[in-house]
Amino acid sequence: MTQRFPQTRTFTGFNAPSRIEFDLHDLEVVQGCIPGDLNGAFYRVQPDPAWPPRAGDDIPLNGDGLVTAFRFDRGRVSVRGRYVRTEKFVAERTAGRALFGAYRNPYTDDPSVAGLSRGTANTNLLWFGGRLLALKEDSHPVEIDPVTLDTVGPWSFGGQLSSLTFTAHPKIDPYKGELVAFGYAAKGETTPDIAVYTFNAQGELLHEAWLEAPYSSMVHDFGVTEHYILLPISPLVSKLDWLKAGKPHFAWDGSRQSWLGVLPRRGRASDIHWHAVDTCFSSHTMNAFEADGRIHYDTPVGGIVVFPFFPDVSGQPWDPARAAPRLERWSLDPSAPNARVGRRQLTPLIGEFPRIDERFATRGYRHGWMACESPQLNGPQGTSLGGGMTLTGVAHIDHAEQRLECFTVEAECSLQEPQFVPRHALAEEGDGYLLAVVNRLTEMRSDLIILDAREVAAGPLATVRLPLRLRNGLHGTWIGADELEARGGSPAA
Ligand SMILES: [Fe+2]
Numbered sequence: 001m002t003q004r005f006p007q008t009r010t011f012t013g014f015n016a017p018s019r020i021e022f023d024l025h026d027l028e029v030v031q032g033c034i035p036g037d038l039n040g041a042f043y044r045v046q047p048d049p050a051w052p053p054r055a056g057d058d059i060p061l062n063g064d065g066l067v068t069a070f071r072f073d074r075g076r077v078s079v080r081g082r083y084v085r086t087e088k089f090v091a092e093r094t095a096g097r098a099l100f101g102a103y104r105n106p107y108t109d110d111p112s113v114a115g116l117s118r119g120t121a122n123t124n125l126l127w128f129g130g131r132l133l134a135l136k137e138d139s140h141p142v143e144i145d146p147v148t149l150d151t152v153g154p155w156s157f158g159g160q161l162s163s164l165t166f167t168a169h170p171k172i173d174p175y176k177g178e179l180v181a182f183g184y185a186a187k188g189e190t191t192p193d194i195a196v197y198t199f200n201a202q203g204e205l206l207h208e209a210w211l212e213a214p215y216s217s218m219v220h221d222f223g224v225t226e227h228y229i230l231l232p233i234s235p236l237v238s239k240l241d242w243l244k245a246g247k248p249h250f251a252w253d254g255s256r257q258s259w260l261g262v263l264p265r266r267g268r269a270s271d272i273h274w275h276a277v278d279t280c281f282s283s284h285t286m287n288a289f290e291a292d293g294r295i296h297y298d299t300p301v302g303g304i305v306v307f308p309f310f311p312d313v314s315g316q317p318w319d320p321a322r323a324a325p326r327l328e329r330w331s332l333d334p335s336a337p338n339a340r341v342g343r344r345q346l347t348p349l350i351g352e353f354p355r356i357d358e359r360f361a362t363r364g365y366r367h368g369w370m371a372c373e374s375p376q377l378n379g380p381q382g383t384s385l386g387g388g389m390t391l392t393g394v395a396h397i398d399h400a401e402q403r404l405e406c407f408t409v410e411a412e413c414s415l416q417e418p419q420f421v422p423r424h425a426l427a428e429e430g431d432g433y434l435l436a437v438v439n440r441l442t443e444m445r446s447d448l449i450i451l452d453a454r455e456v457a458a459g460p461l462a463t464v465r466l467p468l469r470l471r472n473g474l475h476g477t478w479i480g481a482d483e484l485e486a487r488g489g490s491p492a493a
Helices: 087-095 240-244 481-486
Strands: 022-024 028-032 040-047 065-073 076-083 124-128 131-135 142-144 151-154 171-173 178-184 193-199 205-212 228-233 236-238 250-252 258-264 273-277 287-291 294-302 326-332 342-356 367-372 393-398 403-408 413-415 419-422 432-440 445-452 462-465 476-480
Touching: 040 124, 040 419, 040 481, 124 476, 178 228, 205 258, 228 287, 228 294, 236 240, 258 326, 294 342, 342 393, 342 403, 342 419, 393 432, 419 476, 476 481
Parallel strands: none
Antiparallel strands: 022 076, 028 462, 040 065, 040 476, 065 076, 124 131, 131 142, 142 151, 171 178, 178 193, 193 205, 228 258, 236 250, 258 273, 287 294, 294 326, 326 342, 342 367, 367 393, 393 403, 413 432, 419 432, 432 445, 445 462
């Protein structure tokens, strides 16, 4: 490589690109024991730029997707890491340099890549219908082999996706076996169009609806209940003129209000009701459900956008205190189509990356987890991916008992999104393990910890030492050993 990575925050320190693909067999367990009933694989993906950016700097959300799979087998664990061979990755490796420019701005690309997918597959992994899909919300999924992590290729549900985009946060309804998903900017970057899809367990399209959002903005996640689809709209807006002028894709416009769209699961565009919400930034979903005739949507919410690298249209500097997200429960009566959304803070803890026992997605639930700023530790600042938060803990929220407990990492450490794994298929809700990658910031390497999901404050059941650094990742998923073996692949490396 003849170019150097820039010496900026996105590309230095713990966030320096790793550019590494690896197989590490039988990792060292330095504390405790890996539970013998934890069998399967934990997949996660990290943005990891393979080439120095064309524009001299970049935002953390634009790196190439590098998938890691931790394979647990009767008390032992191995790990594999591979880049997703997106069209972007392949073209740039052939050229030996970056050809795609700024985040979601095709006007900054080398002309030679016109027409190729700009997707980086760097945000989340979905296991559905026997396919493992790497997701980025500006493009279609990319299928990867769950055993080898080799890239199979783009997957558009057999050509059934009419949208140009597909969310990185689709929802599986475990009660109906359906996949509910959407694509925003569905007719092209900065368009207000949203396409909503429902697929059956065989991947056949059951329902599709096309909507227009109140304005063009980032719609990163959404909610699904037994009967409704919920679309949160926050004013992190986009405009085509900005892209043509080489400006950032998104900017915060605090003069606009937020909305929550409520659409029946099989509804048409004319069936959606947009409920007003005080201006705020809702990024992720913990869960959504119906109870007592009302719809409830649990989401971490900040007063402004959580990302410091998107500008404010009014020129105000980004304020980490206003951006800090806290878990809220939004509630509304679907029979009152013009009602404002009621908001209630569930915890004063600052946290993000909410997760649940996904066997209870779309219905009433008891247990939730998120990475959080531990109230017991003020760690090194600004070490989380792109945000001002310092994620130094894992919080367990017991909604039934209104109880919160927190695990705090050691000093000079932070951690990434936790992943819940049920102890077995019939275990009661929340009975299982929580897996999380710990960033050992001064050692410049990573650990994987395993917690008892309902006893996180007791500390790890096991700590697995990695002899390398896993860059800050985004999201992940779990596949049980029985499902992997049904694919003909042993979960052991
Ligand atoms: Fe996300």
